[in-house]
Amino acid sequence: MNKHLLITLITLFSFQSLFAQLPNGTIAPNFELTDLNSVTHKLYEDYTDLGYTVFIDFSAVWCGPCWSYHTSHALKDVYENHGPLGHPGVNASTTNDVMVFFIEGDQNSETCLGGTGCGTQGDWITGTPYPIICTDANSGFGNPASIASTWAISGWPTVYQVCPDRTLQSIGQAQSLYSLVNACLPPPSFNDDARSFMNSSASSGCSSIEPVITIQNYGLNNLTEVTIDVSVNGNPLPSMLFDEYWDNNTNQYEPLNLTSLDMKDVVLNPITDLVNGDVITIDVSMPNATVDSDPLNNQLISFVVDLGFNNAYWDGDLSITVSGATNTNAWYLKKVSNN
Missing domain, CATH: 2.60.40.10 (Immunoglobulins)
Known part of the structure; x- marks a missing residue:
């Protein structure tokens, strides 16, 4: 049987505005970002296309709920036990099928991430083994400040799970993260699909x-x-x-x-x-x-289909007149259809 994706278009001029965040089941935007250790990461090429499920925490340093989730260590635990073999902080017995990122999406500085200024909730860097991405334009890392809008972030924190097939799910502030990995489709195994x-x-x-x-x-x-x-x-x-x-x-x-x-x-x-x-x-x-x-x-x-109007029309002529100091301009719009 087919899986059905039912989408109601309220307005086709701004399809994405229907959603507070990227809809579950859609394709995650690719990125190339540099972490605080100057290591560059490509979402597709380095991770999903190699079979990794990726968890991405979009947060702001001043956000209380973000800090609570960060210090719950849900992301730290899944990274240490299931992250890429050989990466810093990953156990040697890892299952080697998960990657984790923390993205400070509100363009706050590395100093703020370290616990000083910006109304920060604390030191986000110390004790965090997975990559931290700073989007401050003056940081020197070159990460685009637009990453939050590209990923349709409308509130902090927003945590996404990206499967190896590049589809994403918003997972709230889930704790048992590794249990979500099995929800992803298996990698391609058929010739023509x-x-x-x-x-x-x-x-x-x-x-x-x-x-x-x-x-x-x-x-x-x-x-x-x-x-x-x-x-x-x-x-x-x-x-x-x-x-x-x-x-x-x-x-x-x-x-x-x-x-x-x-x-x-x-x-x-x-x-x-x-x-x-x-x-x-x-x-x-x-x-x-x-x-x-x-x-x-x-x-x-x-x-x-919702074309954004309900068979609107006017009944009779409509005129618009704009008068200036020396001349008058007028436009006349005449009804030709009720559709």
Whole structure:
């Protein structure tokens, strides 16, 4: 059976604004960040793509609940017992399948992290074995201050679990963190397997939508094509073969060739003549022109159309007049439709 991802779009102009944080099950943004020891970390390349489940604590030094969670040592314990073999502070008997980060996302300085200034709750550095990321622009580490907005952080602390397939979950201030690792999908094991996710970049007009989805290769073979089927209220539209993409660097279409776990955004054909309440369903199938090796992890994307208005119209002519010292400008808008 398929796992269903049901998304109601209140406004397609600002899809992500629907959520206080990144929705569970969506793709975690990649990052390249430098810790206080000047070690650079890449989320995908160094960790998730190598099979690690990553826990990320976004906190602010002045935040009381952040300090309480930090000093509960839930993250420290899971890092020491399950972190990457050979990393500082990790036990030799580690299961070697977890990584942990602390990101001070409110742009406070390393001095504040050390326990001085900024209304800090204490010394966040001493006794913390896992990497600490400072986002202060003057710190010299070069970490982007925008990391908190990229990850849609709306409150402190926000703790995410990122699975090896790059999907994320918000986990609150969970204590038994290693028990959450088994909730992640196993690594790719079939030759031809594709997954799909709703993207936040959908655009709309008065009665049309141009959806954007993300395709992920979850197979061992390189992914060179998929079939995309769209229906409106159960009525199928023509199928779309996705086997090439527009490359802004070369200014031309390039053949699709995704290695395992790699992703590509797909702008679908515009869906027109829509009204509020229509249900759009998007299904991705036939990776590499073969039957999906593992249909159990497929996601059927379905959402209810809300164009942001309720068949608004005006009854009669509308005029707008702006008068200046020497002239008058006027515009006249006339009703031509009730839609």
